[in-house]
Amino acid sequence: MSLPHAILTALLEKPSSGLELTRRFDKSIGYFWSATHQQIYRELGKLEADGLIRTLPSEQPARGQRKSYEVLPAGRAELARWTAAAQEPKPHRDALLLRLRAAAVVGTAGLEADLRRHLELHERQLAEYRQIERRDFPPGRDSPEDRLRHLVLRAGIDLETFWTQWLRHALEEFPEQPGHGTR
Amino acid sequence: MSLPHAILTALLEKPSSGLELTRRFDKSIGYFWSATHQQIYRELGKLEADGLIRTLPSEQPARGQRKSYEVLPAGRAELARWTAAAQEPKPHRDALLLRLRAAAVVGTAGLEADLRRHLELHERQLAEYRQIERRDFPPGRDSPEDRLRHLVLRAGIDLETFWTQWLRHALEEFPEQPGHGTR
């Protein structure tokens, strides 16, 4: 039950069309709640039917024609309600940890290459986060809203930092392969 | 496509019935790949149909009657294949970070209590992990398999450590509420 609220948040930050939302989900909000354009269009339809958002009056609604939405008061109220409501944390699912556990039983053959690849992906993501931090949160002048958003970004940075360190540590468990290069 | 492999790993560690698996998924493997008993029974059926596992010959198969499974060579081979295969990391989804982001728009009213609750849950999980570490991985004598399993547990410990620290940091953003007590 989180995708509609992710969309409401994005629309409150700036009224948008479905495709614009899709693009914005590829950054920013999508870093911790990703969604494809199919999901977004489906959800926009539901939100409109529920009276939480509406198309901007100036737009003509037609297929293939751009259609922008804005949040109605009922939508903002629902988002505030959801934000404050107690929620159980979802159980984690991490395939990489599972694979390490499986490797303890069937052996580590072939695993190292993919660990290195994951390390690289996390390093790239970390670099991207740090760049966003430099760009959007220069030191010394955060508004209260910016401080919350910065906090969220810090979570992303710290998580990626953890993964890069953990993967480097994990790779030390692997015997050096002659001919494979060991960075 | 990970649940069947989680089950294969668990069954290789020890042949079990559906309910035993369910219980073991509440600890150990379930910490990073949770599953309910309905999922597990469904998946056991599929794995058996695919010839990756079989019921222990000594068991009589009947409803309400306990039925234990063991992994067949084809199952072990499939697990080894999957472990070594390259896999894309799944996009993250974290409702708590989303809520913080929403709070930047609609305000933080009511959020603090649930953050404290989450902090407590993570602290409890961290304590549990540390206890498992003391119990299962006493310093100085890890076999190669144990070192991999220990590595996985360390990931859990470090992740919970991150979350407790981050949540404490996040709570500093909230104004002190008279009458609510500030720990």
Place this chain on the structure above:
DNA sequence: GTCCACATGTAACTGGTTACATGATTGG
């Protein structure tokens, strides 16, 4: 006028969740 990028949408499928049903075994 044709092709391509933009934009919105439908349909089928998969994996996970929730609620419920049924049989076997054991303690009182």
Place this chain on the structure above:
DNA sequence: CCAATCATGTAACCAGTTACATGTGGAC
């Protein structure tokens, strides 16, 4: 024999994924 518990299973549903379909407008 009855209730509680153990154990296996069915069914309906929901969220997310993948593949595909359709319409619009501008570049050439």
